[in-house]
Amino acid sequence: MASLCRSAASLLKPRAAPAVRSAVRLCSSGARYEYILVEKRGERSNVGVIQLNRPAALNALCDGLMKEVGRALDAFEVDGDVGAIVITGSDRAFAAGADIKEMQNLNFQDCYSGNFLAHWNRVSTVTKPVIAAVNGFALGGGCELAMMCDIVYAGEKAQFGQPEILLGTIPGSGGSQRLTRAVGKSLAMEMVLTGDRINAHEAKQSGLVSKVYPVDQLVSEAVKCGEKIASNSKLVSAMAKEAVNAAFELTLAEGNRLEKRLFHATFATDDRREGMAAFVEKRKASFQDK
Known part of the structure; x- marks a missing residue:
């Protein structure tokens, strides 16, 4: 929250910003x-x-x-x-x-x-x-x-x-x-x-x-x-992120229950079907984020 540098610059002299990029x-x-x-x-x-x-x-x-x-x-x-x-x-x-x-x-x-x-x-x-x-x-x-x-x-x-x-x-x-x-x-x-x-x-x-x-x-x-x-499903990535973040908030039993429900929820998505079909067919998956 605070800085060791008072105004973040009083003890450390900054270098000039690169001229090749605009600040706006x-x-x-x-x-x-x-x-x-x-x-x-x-x-x-x-x-x-x-x-x-x-x-x-x-x-x-x-x-x-x-x-x-x-x-x-x-x-x-x-x-x-x-x-x-x-x-x-x-x-x-x-x-x-x-x-x-x-x-x-x-x-x-x-x-x-x-x-x-x-x-x-x-x-x-x-x-x-x-x-x-x-x-x-x-x-x-x-x-x-x-x-x-x-x-x-x-x-x-x-x-x-x-x-x-x-x-x-x-x-x-x-x-x-x-x-x-x-x-x-x-x-x-x-x-x-x-x-x-x-x-x-x-x-x-x-x-x-x-x-x-x-x-x-x-x-x-x-x-x-x-x-x-x-390159992965944006929808499923959001579910995975939610599951991992829950580990910091929930007990192990509660976290496992949430993970299971999110795992089950992926089976309602087109991307889960596409991902598993691509694996079985030995091709690259084409996710549509739905």
């Missing part, structure tokens, strides 16, 4: 994005990519940026061509934290009555699979944003941390909860209480990320994973 892109509704770049990638343009783009602030998560991320996710959610989504930042910072300058003067009444940060959770409610491609700093809110995604890939120089304690507060967008579920109580408690970071390989070893790649290959590998996912 049009979304499907025609509205402009100020803080993110949005495009579709992959051979079939079936992977949505959201790139955080506040280079001067190391992609600090201001409220405007998170609202734009929500809008982009909404657009990809209803785009029938998109089967997976990648969220990334720059080579230097996925997101170095929340924008401390923006929240510095808030009081309890402001936070409580306005349910501060509530809409930041949109990433975790998207039905389509979301992959975080994390290069550089993923601190505070940046770490929380990565953990809201379904799959986390890291570049070799990535760093993860929840340094809110150093600013006199605690994580506020799920950091204490998702981190504990990902890495276990001891490491999560150590990171939250000390503000210490872990590197990409420690994050993989602890279960926070699934794969580590060279910095220059990270996003393309995340897109490849998205293409694999998008």
Whole structure:
């Protein structure tokens, strides 16, 4: 939620953004994005990519940026061509934290009555699979944003941390909860209480990320994973995602019951029939997402 870097840039001098890409892109509704770049990638343009783009602030998560991320996710959610989504930042910072300058003067009444940060959770409610491609700093809110995604890939120089304690507060967008579920109580408690970071390989070893790649290959590998996912039935992928997410909320018996019902539900789909027919006939399945 917070950043080790005060305004996410006060202790670390950012590099200039690449000149070859515009900081403003049009979304499907025609509205402009100020803080993110949005495009579709992959051979079939079936992977949505959201790139955080506040280079001067190391992609600090201001409220405007998170609202734009929500809008982009909404657009990809209803785009029938998109089967997976990648969220990334720059080579230097996925997101170095929340924008401390923006929240510095808030009081309890402001936070409580306005349910501060509530809409930041949109990433975790998207039905389509979301992959975080994390290069550089993923601190505070940046770490929380990565953990809201379904799959986390890291570049070799990535760093993860929840340094809110150093600013006199605690994580506020799920950091204490998702981190504990990902890495276990001891490491999560150590990171939250000390503000210490872990590197990409420690994050993989602890279960926070699934794969580590060279910095220059990270996003393309995340897109490849998205293409694999998008080649399957979007309908059944949503069911599979629901089943896996339920493991964090339900008892084993309840989770097994939900999984069984979702498994049964696939037998009402054309894609299940096509998938099994293709297997028996030794050909590639052609899913129609219904």
